[in-house]
Each structure stands twice: as C-alpha cells, then as structure tokens.
Amino acid sequence: xxxxLFNIQKxxxxxxxxIRTTVFLKGCPLRCLWCHNPESQAKEKEIMFYADKCSGxxxxxxxxxxTDDFVCFNDAKEICGKTxxxxxxxxxxxxxxxxxxxxxxxITLSGGEPLLQFEFALDILKKSKEHGLxxxxxxxxxxxxxxxxxxxxxxxxxxxxxKESDPELHKTYTGVDNILIQKNLSLLxxxxxxxxxxxPVIPGYNDRKDNYDKICELANSLVSxxxxxxxxxxxxxxxxYNALGRQNAEILMQTDEQINEIIDYIASKTNISVKKx
Amino acid sequence: xxxLTNLKEFIFETxxxxxxxxxxxxxxxxxxxxxxxxxTDKFAIVFSKLLSEVSVPINENxxxxxxxxxxxxxxxxKTANRFLNSVGHFSPDYGKVLNCGLKGIVSEIxxxxxxxxxxxxxxxxxxxxxxxxxxxxxxxxxxxxAEKNGMPEAxxxxxxxxxxxxxxxxxxxxxxxxxxxxxxCYIGARDYAFGNFxxxxxxxxxxxxxxxxxxxxxxxxxxxxxIKTNEICGRCAHNYNEKPVLCQATKQYVNIGGEFxxxxxxxxxxxxxxxxxxxxxxxxxxxxxxxxxxxxQVFKSLAxxxxxxxxxxxxxxxxxxxxxxxxxxxxxxxxxxACCTFDLHYHNPRGEYYVPTMRIFLEVLHSKxxxxxxxxxxxxxxxxxxxxxNRRRIHSIxxxxxxxxxxxxxxxxxxxxxxYPYDKDRAYCLNNLFLSGVATIGDSLMVLDKLxxxxxxxxxxxxxxxLDDNYENSEALRSEIxxxxxxxxxxxxxxxxxxxxxxxVDAVDNLEKRDNExxxxxxxxxxxxxxxxxxxGASPDGRKSGTPFSENQSPAYGADKSGITALLxxxxxxxxxxxxxxxxxxxFSKKVSSDVLKALILxxxxxxxxxxxxxxxxREKLQDAMKNPDKYKSLTxxxxxxxxxxxxxPEWQQIAVLNRTEY
Numbered sequence: 001x002x003x004x005l006f007n008i009q010k011x012x013x014x015x016x017x018x019i020r021t022t023v024f025l026k027g028c029p030l031r032c033l034w035c036h037n038p039e040s041q042a043k044e045k046e047i048m049f050y051a052d053k054c055s056g057x058x059x060x061x062x063x064x065x066x067t068d069d070f071v072c073f074n075d076a077k078e079i080c081g082k083t084x085x086x087x088x089x090x091x092x093x094x095x096x097x098x099x100x101x102x103x104x105x106x107i108t109l110s111g112g113e114p115l116l117q118f119e120f121a122l123d124i125l126k127k128s129k130e131h132g133l134x135x136x137x138x139x140x141x142x143x144x145x146x147x148x149x150x151x152x153x154x155x156x157x158x159x160x161x162x163k164e165s166d167p168e169l170h171k172t173y174t175g176v177d178n179i180l181i182q183k184n185l186s187l188l189x190x191x192x193x194x195x196x197x198x199x200p201v202i203p204g205y206n207d208r209k210d211n212y213d214k215i216c217e218l219a220n221s222l223v224s225x226x227x228x229x230x231x232x233x234x235x236x237x238x239x240x241y242n243a244l245g246r247q248n249a250e251i252l253m254q255t256d257e258q259i260n261e262i263i264d265y266i267a268s269k270t271n272i273s274v275k276k277x
Numbered sequence: 278x279x280x281l282t283n284l285k286e287f288i289f290e291t292x293x294x295x296x297x298x299x300x301x302x303x304x305x306x307x308x309x310x311x312x313x314x315x316x317t318d319k320f321a322i323v324f325s326k327l328l329s330e331v332s333v334p335i336n337e338n339x340x341x342x343x344x345x346x347x348x349x350x351x352x353x354x355k356t357a358n359r360f361l362n363s364v365g366h367f368s369p370d371y372g373k374v375l376n377c378g379l380k381g382i383v384s385e386i387x388x389x390x391x392x393x394x395x396x397x398x399x400x401x402x403x404x405x406x407x408x409x410x411x412x413x414x415x416x417x418x419x420x421x422x423a424e425k426n427g428m429p430e431a432x433x434x435x436x437x438x439x440x441x442x443x444x445x446x447x448x449x450x451x452x453x454x455x456x457x458x459x460x461x462c463y464i465g466a467r468d469y470a471f472g473n474f475x476x477x478x479x480x481x482x483x484x485x486x487x488x489x490x491x492x493x494x495x496x497x498x499x500x501x502x503x504i505k506t507n508e509i510c511g512r513c514a515h516n517y518n519e520k521p522v523l524c525q526a527t528k529q530y531v532n533i534g535g536e537f538x539x540x541x542x543x544x545x546x547x548x549x550x551x552x553x554x555x556x557x558x559x560x561x562x563x564x565x566x567x568x569x570x571x572x573x574q575v576f577k578s579l580a581x582x583x584x585x586x587x588x589x590x591x592x593x594x595x596x597x598x599x600x601x602x603x604x605x606x607x608x609x610x611x612x613x614x615a616c617c618t619f620d621l622h623y624h625n626p627r628g629e630y631y632v633p634t635m636r637i638f639l640e641v642l643h644s645k646x647x648x649x650x651x652x653x654x655x656x657x658x659x660x661x662x663x664x665x666x667n668r669r670r671i672h673s674i675x676x677x678x679x680x681x682x683x684x685x686x687x688x689x690x691x692x693x694x695x696x697y698p699y700d701k702d703r704a705y706c707l708n709n710l711f712l713s714g715v716a717t718i719g720d721s722l723m724v725l726d727k728l729x730x731x732x733x734x735x736x737x738x739x740x741x742x743x744l745d746d747n748y749e750n751s752e753a754l755r756s757e758i759x760x761x762x763x764x765x766x767x768x769x770x771x772x773x774x775x776x777x778x779x780x781x782v783d784a785v786d787n788l789e790k791r792d793n794e795x796x797x798x799x800x801x802x803x804x805x806x807x808x809x810x811x812x813x814g815a816s817p818d819g820r821k822s823g824t825p826f827s828e829n830q831s832p833a834y835g836a837d838k839s840g841i842t843a844l845l846x847x848x849x850x851x852x853x854x855x856x857x858x859x860x861x862x863x864x865f866s867k868k869v870s871s872d873v874l875k876a877l878i879l880x881x882x883x884x885x886x887x888x889x890x891x892x893x894x895x896r897e898k899l900q901d902a903m904k905n906p907d908k909y910k911s912l913t914x915x916x917x918x919x920x921x922x923x924x925x926x927p928e929w930q931q932i933a934v935l936n937r938t939e940y
Contacts, residue, residue: 010840011940013873019842057753073756095767096842098883103876 001086003120006039006112008092011099014277016136016157018105021093025121026081028112029142030174032163033249034202036237040112045081048243086123094131106134108159115143115151125154138198140174141181148184149191158188158195159229164206165214173205182218189222196227198277201262203233203252212262216269228266229277232259279340279501281551287338288507288554289910295347300463301358303330308360320679321404323361325411327463333419335426340501342423342431343455344508345462357465363680365466367698368532368614369687370623371453372477378441379409379456382686390695398695401685405692408683413440416455446485446495449478450502461509464683467527470614471557472622475533475542482541492544499548503531506556528919529557532612535591536564538571546578553582555913555920560613564591565879576875580868583893584915587613587860590853590882594619597857601795607705616919617801617829617860617888618709624690625705626698630668631802634781635714635813635826637661638721642744642817646737650726650773654780661784665710706794709858712781713802715851716764716827719774720818720836724758726773744815747822758819765832767843775850782855799858800830800851802917825933829917830861830887834936841940845877849884860888862915866939868893890915894939899923903931 007024015022027043028035035041039048045065053076060077063070070079093107100106107128114121114137121137128135137151138159152158162185163178164170170178188195199215201207219225232254241248259276267274307323314322332346373382383405390402416435423432430447437444438452453471460469485495506529531549533542549559559582561575579586598608603621610622620627641657678697685697690704697703728734735743748755764774778800785798815822818833827833830848837844841863848861869891878889892915902909906924913920914934923931 010842013870019873019876071760073760095846098880099842099876102880102883103873105876 001120001123002083003086003089003117003124004043004045004081004083005089006080006082008089010096012108015108015110015138015159016106017134018103019096019099020105020108020134020136021096022108022110022138023089023093023124025109025111025114025117027116028140029116030113030140030176032174032200034173034200034205034233034251036234036240037112038237038241038244038246038248039080043116045079046244048078048080048240049245050076050239050243086120086127089124090127090131093128093133097131097133100133104134106136106156108136108138110138110159113140113142115139115147118143118147118151122151122154125151129154141184142176143180143184145184145187148187152188152191152193156194158193159198160185160188160195162197162199162215162218165211165218169206173202185218185222189224191224193224195222195225196229197225198229198231200231200233201254201259203254205251207254207262209265212266213269216266219272220270225272228270228272228274230259230263230266230274231277280338281497281500281504283338284336284501284504285554285911287336288504291347295349297345297462298348298350298354299331299346300327300465301354303327304358304360308358317400317679318404318407320361321407321411321682324408324463324682325414327361328411328415328459329418331415331463333415333422335422335428337426339428339431339505340498341451341454341505342419342428342435343451343458343505345458359465361463361680361682362465363682363684364626365460365464365684366468366615366629367626367684367688368470368472368612368620368623369456369460369684370689371456371472371474371687372623373689374439374456374687375443375449375452375477375481378437378439379412379686380440381442382689382692383409386686386692386695389693393695401695401697404682405686408686409440412456412459412683415459416440419455443481445488446478446481446490447498449481450498454502454505458505458509460683460687461527466684468615468627470530470532470612470620472532472612472614472620473535473610474531475539475545476535476610479539479541482544496544496548496551499544500551503548503552503557504554507554509556528616530560530587530612530614531557532560532562532614534562534564534567534571534575536567536609538564538568542568542571543574546574549585550578550581553585554911555585555922558585558587558919560587560589562591562594562611563588563882565882567591572875576871576878579874579891580871583891584913584920587617587888587890588878589613589888590886593853593882593885593887594857596854597797598795600854601797603795611857616917617799617858619707619797619799619858621705621707621795623688625703625707626684626688628706628708629711630665630708631711631713632661632665632781632784634661634712635717635816637664638714638718639744639814639816642721642725643741647725648737649730650722650776653722653725654776658780658784658787661781662787665784665788701791702793704793706791708794708796710785710796710798711801711858712778712785712798713800713829714826715778715781715800715830716774716832716836717816717818717820718781719771719777720761720763720827720833721816722777723763723770723773724761724817724819727761728758740817744817747815748819755819755821758817759835763818763833763836764827765837765844765847766839767846771847771850774847775852778851779855782852786855797858798856800856801859802826802828828862829859832938835938837938841877844940845881845886846884849881849886851887853885853887856887860890860917861886862890862892862917864892864894864915864937864939866894866896892934892937894934894937896935896939899931899935903928 004026006026009022012020012022028041053074055074125135135155136157137155140161167177233251238248263274334346386405387402390398420432420435434448434451438448439456443449443452509527533545565572612620612622614620637660641660647653681698686692688698729737729740743751762768762770782798785796810825811823909924912923914923
C-alpha cells in the first residue's frame with residue numbers, strides 16, 4: 001500500500017506520550033485560514049522554492065514534481081511530497097524503537113488529514129500495532145464515520161482538533177462546518193478511545209469566551225476526553241506560503257501571558273487537564 | 278551560619294580581572310632566599326613557609342572557613358611564579374584523609390620508610406611530615422580567624438581536620454575543603470578532583486542523620502560546600518582571561534553513582550540543584566538498573582542543572598577497563614576528574630596526550646597514492662602509534678619529584694611505597710590518549726571511497742590536488758560533498774567513522790607498555806576550535822583548510838540533519854567499549870523534561886553510548902548576552918565537557934556556541 005507523505009519527523013515529544021515519530025500525510029479537506037502547514041493541504045506533490053537561498057546554479061532547471069532523488073545543495077528548492085509504501089514508513093519508524101521502548105512512545109499519524117488517505121493510514125496503523133507500537137492519530141475529525149470507526153480499532157490515542165464550536169463560523173474559517181466533526185467525536189467517545197482535544201486559539205477568529213465555554217461544555221460531556229491542549233497561533237508557516245507562491249493571512253501572535261490567561265480560564269471550568277500544546 | 282544567596286552575589290560581583298597575587302609575591306621572595314638551598318626537603322620547606330605567611334580571610338557568608346585573597350594585578354606583574362607548582366591532575370585520597378588524618382597517613386609512610394631503610398624513602402617520609410605539619414599549623418591559624426568571625430563550628434573542626442580524622446559531617450567537609458583549597462591555590466596546580474565523593478562521605482552523612490540532623494539541613498550545608506568550589510584558583514592558561522598570576526576558574530568535578538549509589542548520592546544531586554553554579558560539575562557514573570530512585574533523581578536534576586552534569590555509562594567504562602587489564606575492584610571506582618578525562622580514582626596522577634590525529638591523517642593521505650580505504654587505515658594506525666611512542670619517549674618525569682610535595686601524600690598506594698606520583702614504578706601509570714576529529718576523518722574516508730575508489734570520478738592524485746588547492750575552483754564538488762549523508766544521520770555511511778575510530782584505538786593498543794601502565798583512549802577534543810585547526814589543511818569531507826573539525830564524539834558541524842535520535846544511533850556506533858574518555862554534548866533549543874532526557878539517554882546507553890552532557894540554549898538570550906553581558910553574569914553554557922559562564926567567553930567561542938546544531 002502506497003501513500004503520499006510530506007515529512008517524517010523523529011523525536012516528537014508533543015504528539016502523544018513519550019518519544020514519538022510523527023508521520024505527516026499530505027492532503028487535507030479543510031482550508032483553515034490560519035494553517036501553518038500550507039504544504040500539507042494539496043493532495044498532490046508540489047515544488048517549494050526558497051528564493052533567498054538560491055545561488056542560481058541552474059541544476060534544478062529541468063526539475064518537475066516527478067523528478068526522483070533531487071537534492072538542491074543550497075536547500076533552495078524541494079519537492080514537497082514523496083510517494084512511499086507503508087512498509088517504508090514502518091521501517092523508518094522502527095529505527096527509533098529503542099527510544100519508544102524507554103519512553104512509552106510510538107507513532108503518530110498527522111497531516112494534512114491522515115484519514116484523507118484512509119487505506120494507507122489504516123495499513124500503517126495496523127502494521128504499527130503488529131510491531132507493538134503505541135499509536136496516535138492527529139485528526140481534524142472531518143471523515144466518514146465508518147473510516148473513523150475502522151481506524152479507531154488500531155489507534156490508542158486521538159489528538160482531535162477542535163477549531164471552532166459555532167458551525168457557521170467553523171465553515172467560514174475552515175471551509176466546512178463542524179457537524180460531522182462533532183459526530184465523530186461522539187463516536188470515539190462511545191468507542192471509549194482516549195482523546196485529547198487540540199484547540200487552536202487564533203486572535204480575531206476563535207479567541208472568544210463563548211467558544212472557550214463551549215469547548216469546556218463539550219469536554220465535560222465526553223468521558224473519553226483526557227486532556228485539552230491549547231495551540232497558540234504562530235507564524236512559522238509564512239516562509240512556506242512564500243515558497244509555494246501563496247499569501248498567508250496576517251494574524252498577530254499572542255503573548256505568553258494572554259495564552260496563560262486563556263488556559264487558566266478554560267481550566268477553571270473543567271476538571272480535565274488543560275495545557276499549552 | 279552561611280548564606281548561599283549572598284555567596285552567589287559575592288561571586289558574580291567579583292571582578293574577573295582580579296587574581297591571587299599574595300602567593301606569587303611570597304614565592305618570589307622565597308625563590309631568592311632559598312636559591313642556594315639544595316637539600317631534598319627544599320620544596321617541603323618552601324611550602325611550609327608559604328603556608329605560614331599567607332592570609333587567612335573569612336567571608337561572613339561562608340559555611341566553611343578557607344579562602345584566598347584576590348586583588349587587581351598591578352603594573353609590572355607579568356609572569357606567574359612557577360617556583361612551587363606541581364601539576365595536579367588527580368583525585369586525592371580524601372577518604373583516607375577523613376578516616377586516618379594526614380597524621381595517620383604520615384605515620385604509615387614513616388613506618389614503611391623505616392622498614393625499607395633506604396635514604397630516598399626516609400627523605401620521602403621526612404618531607405611528608407613537614408608538609409602535613411605545615412597544613413596543620415595553617416589550619417590552627419584559621420581556628421583563630423574563624424573564632425573571631427563567628428564561625429565556632431569551623432574553628433572547632435580545624436583544630437582537628439585534616440590533620441586528624443574527621444569526627445562528623447561538618448568536620449569532614451571542612452577538612453576536605455581546606456585541603457582541596459591548599460592543593461589548588463597554594464600548590465598552584467590545576468585539576469584536583471573530589472573523586473567518588475558520595476562513597477567516602479556516606480558514613481558521615483549517616484552519622485549526622487543518626488545524630489538528629491535533618492536531610493534539609495545537611496543538603497544546605499553541602500550546597501555551602503559546593504559553592505566554595507567556585508573559588509578554586511588554578512593556572513588559567515585555557516581559562517579565557519589570561520592573567521599574570523593564579524586566578525579563579527579551574528573546573529571542579531564531584532563523582533557520584535556507580536555500582537552502588539546510596540542515599541547520599543541523591544543528596545549530592547539535590548545540593549547541586551541548590552547551588553546551581555558553574556562549579557562543581559557533577560559526574561554521574563550511571564548504572565541505570567543499580568538504584569531506581571537514584572536514576573530518577575539524576576534525570577530530574579539534569580533537567581534543572583543541564584550543562585552542570587556529566588553522565589557516563591558505568592557498564593561501558595567498567596568493561597573497557599577490565600578488558601584492558603585493570604583489576605575489577607580498582608576498575609569499579611573509576612572517576613572523571615577533569616573535562617571528559619579519566620582516572621582510577623585516587624590511584625594515579627593522570628597523564629594526558631592530545632594525539633594530533635587530524636594532522637597525521639592528512640600526512641598519511643598525502644604520503645602516497647592509495648587504492649583502498651583499508652590501506653589508508655592500516656598506515657594511519659601505524660603512524661599514530663609511532664607518534665604516541667615517540668612522544669612518550671621524550672616525556673620526562675624527573676623534575677616532578679621535588680615539587681609534588683603535598684600531592685605525594687595523597688596518591689596513597691604510591692605514597693605507602695614511599696614513591697612519588699610520577700616515579701616510573703608508581704602503582705598505576707595511566708595515560709589518557711585524546712583522539713580528536715573522528716567524524717571529520719570518518720566522513721573523509723567515506724568521500725574518498727565514493728568519489729575515488731568506487732565511482733572513480735577522480736584519480737587519487739587529482740583529488741589530493743583539490744585538497745592542496747583548498748577546493749579553489751571546486752566549489753560545486755564541495756557543495757555536493759557537504760550534501761552527502763555524513764556521520765550523524767543513522768545511515769550506512771556511519772560505518773566509515775566507526776572504522777576511523779577503531780583504527781585510532783588500534784593505534785593505542787599497539788603501544789608498547791609497562792606492567793603498571795594503562796593507556797586509555799577517548800574520542801575527545803578540548804581545543805577543537807582554535808588550537809590546531811589553523812594548522813590543518815583541507816580534508817576530503819569538504820572541510821576547508823584552517824577551519825574547525827568535528828568536536829569530541831559529535832558529527833561535523835551541520836552534518837547531522839536527521840534529528841537527535843538518529844544522531845544518538847550514529848554516535849553509538851563508535852567503538853566505545855574500547856574507550857573510557859571523551860564526551861558527547863547535546864544542545865537543545867528549549868527545556869526538555871526529565872522523562873524525555875531519561876528515555877533518550879538510557880536508550881543511548883543501551884545502544885552502547887558512553888557519555889552525555891546537555892546544554893539548553895535560548896538563542897535570543899545568548900545574543901542579548903553578547904550585547905549586555907552585565908545582565909547575564911550567571912548564564913552558563915556547556916563547553917567540551919564542562920560548564921562555563923557565557924559572558925566570560927571570547928567572541929569567537931560565543932559565536933561557536935550559537936552555531937551549534939540544536940534539537
């Protein structure tokens with residue numbers, strides 16, 4: 001089974017318990033206005049160009065998205081997206097087995113939206129379980145119910161993005177409403193899967209008390225939610241938007257104090273652990 | 278009672294230009310006065326006179342008595358006095374001092390000298406008695422000073438220690454401190470270390486608890502002891518601010534752990550957290566399964582102390598030593614008494630040699646037209662052995678006998694034979710052989726194998742010419758080489774660095790040696806950035822002439838692009854089971870939890886890793902510290918194998934710290 005990745009990141013310590021390898025699958029059904037991984041959105045390979053690093057050597061003159069094994073010596077141009085087999089992914093992930101063993105870590109599938117490549121994601125998760133790994137999946141929850149249910153069989157932890165409680169605003173900010181997402185969250189709760197809610201807090205978009213209140217209401221109503229993580233906005237994506245020839249939304253970053261206030265507010269309304277992602 | 282906060286402030290307010298002038302002035306006068314005195318007790322008498330004259334200052338915030346006076350150098354003060362200047366570099370047998378006192382040690386030496394009956398042994402015993410009495414008299418002068426300054430416990434202790442055995446926890450620490458200070462500051466050498474501190478202090482700690490002292494009280498007292506180590510003076514040739522006389526900054530090492538960590542090992546870590554100064558460096562000899570509570574505390578403390586802790590893999594080192602013929606009961610007490618540098622606790626003074634591995638490698642490469650990597654490695658091993666053998670032949674130790682007056686008592690198994698630390702037939706002759714640039718050499722072999730021997734894109738001679746031209750007009754080739762998967766990315770190419778490492782260690786093993794001699798290799802480079810680089814031509818790994826080569830056990834700068842887990846897996850491929858020195862420094866860009874540190878390091882040790890030291894760097898803070906040093910006096914970073922105040926570094930080294938690969 002083959003699929004399209006845009007990164008495999010070792011030594012991840014914030015994507016589930018212990019030391020983990022996070023596998024980023026390319027393609028996402030949402031278009032969040034604040035997305036900091038714009039290269040994750042398209043389902044196809046893309047060329048990224050960092051003009052400030054280019055020496056003009058011309059080696060990339062005939063480069064296309066299908067060129068194999070191209071390496072720019074200045075890291076100025078790269079093909080984002082690599083078609084690989086699930087066996088390749090497992091082999092890469094297993095290289096760090098010793099570290100998972102000593103930390104209770106494992107594999108996390110992220111994206112993009114991993115469930116957009118359902119068969120591929122499922123195959124990786126199944127094989128991970130065969131190797132005795134702890135498995136986690138970071139999802140926006142926008143996927144067919146049956147797929148979520150099937151994936152849940154091989155997933156220990158869901159890092160479930162919850163971007164906006166108001167369905168209409170959700171559609172405005174991400175391109176889709178949150179009805180299916182909420183249903184899938186309830187489904188996972190029924191399946192008794194551990195869930196950590198990941199809530200981006202974006203200034204001028206969803207940084208409202210009524211949104212925080214709804215998040216708490218939801219979290220308090222679902223027993224499977226074991227944690228809430230608040231994700232502050234950061235501008236890491238700007239360079240990548242430029243490299244893709246796209247424009248990013250201009251959003252101001254919050255201060256640590258502002259984020260701590262939000263965390264304290266949410267923590268005051270729930271007994272579930274709340275922390276900064 | 279002392280005050281830790283005030284002592285910290287006092288240290289940071291100290292002018293970094295100040296130095297210890299009083300000793301030099303007295304020695305200058307004694308050198309003239311005793312110029313014509315040529316008896317064998319000359320330096321014992323010089324030492325005795327010196328101690329009888331120096332000041333006995335006390336700081337009102339001190340927990341323990343004993344410090345030296347410092348002052349700003351005056352015009353005309355240019356050269357440090359080397360009249361009484363041994364070499365240090367060992368861990369004194371403080372355990373024996375605490376249990377027998379100097380008096381007891383001298384008495385044993387005396388008995389043995391009488392039994393042996395020869396003149397040299399009697400002379401040795403006579404000198405031992407002179408210096409022990411001198412230390413005692415100096416301590417008695419401190420008794421008065423301590424009493425006058427409201428330190429009755431110190432006054433009481435110094436009536437007894439270190440001349441006679443210690444009687445409780447406080448007197449043990451006071452005795453060690455005053456002796457350590459005398460060694461470091463008045464003998465004027467560097468690198469005296471505290472050895473396996475948690476072993477010999479345990480009985481005193483247990484007695485204190487039994488006497489009703491609390492763990493909190495004793496931890497604070499120990500922190501008050503640790504902070505004193507920041508006062509240690511030593512010759513400062515490598516300590517960044519060259520001064521005309523002795524000055525502060527010799528690194529201090531406290532070893533803990535090993536086969537049987539104890540409850541006092543944990544107290545040492547807690548006290549180190551309370552102290553949290555650049556000195557002392559805590560060296561943990563970690564046997565992860567020995568004591569779960571201790572292992573847990575090690576990583577909790579590492580998360581707090583970061584660059585102030587070294588962790589060594591006990592099992593790896595122990596195996597290396599026993600494989601090299603060291604008896605297990607001696608091997609199990611190994612210590613690290615300097616920057617990634619190895620000792621057999623108090624059994625030996627440490628020999629060190631920085632083998633010019635990079636220079637010799639390039640000389641070998643240019644010596645003939647090679648056709649294979651194996652051929653290069655064979656010649657390289659032979660050339661290294663020859664260099665080490667020649668160097669040892671010219672190394673003289675005769676001059677050390679006279680001036681190692683106090684040192685001689687404290688390497689006790691040699692002392693009991695009435696021998697001096699550097700005598701040929703001392704109990705243990707231990708040489709640390711530092712092998713630098715292993716990754717640069719390994720990557721160079723990889724490039725040669727690929728481009729010359731396998732792909733045959735260049736003839737051997739043409740490639741050597743490219744090196745001679747320092748990659749001039751070959752920039753495209755150099756860019757290509759720098760993009761190869763070099764050492765540090767957990768790839769097959771790591772094997773070249775492992776081969777280079779084995780070739781270096783083979784060279785050490787091929788040395789002829791005496792029965793009491795142990796040659797211990799380590800992948801280690803102290804002066805990676807400035808000492809030899811300027812003399813070293815371009816290397817096949819794309820490194821240009823005069824630029825840095827790889828540091829310690831690390832990959833070349835910028836070569837590791839696959840993250841910290843890949844790095845650790847790569848480095849674990851080095852033949853650490855054959856080495857006991859050197860280190861691996863890991864730099865993190867943000868704070869890492871103790872759980873993650875524990876998992877990382879234990880995994881690395883399971884794979885055979887030898888050592889880890891960490892730095893947590895806040896790039897913005899470091900950049901601000903370069904502009905506003907006064908705001909960051911206490912900010913420490915990790916260098917080579919120790920902790921150093923960032924603002925005390927020269928600019929080139931501050932930039933080197935900023936350029937490290939971060940995780």
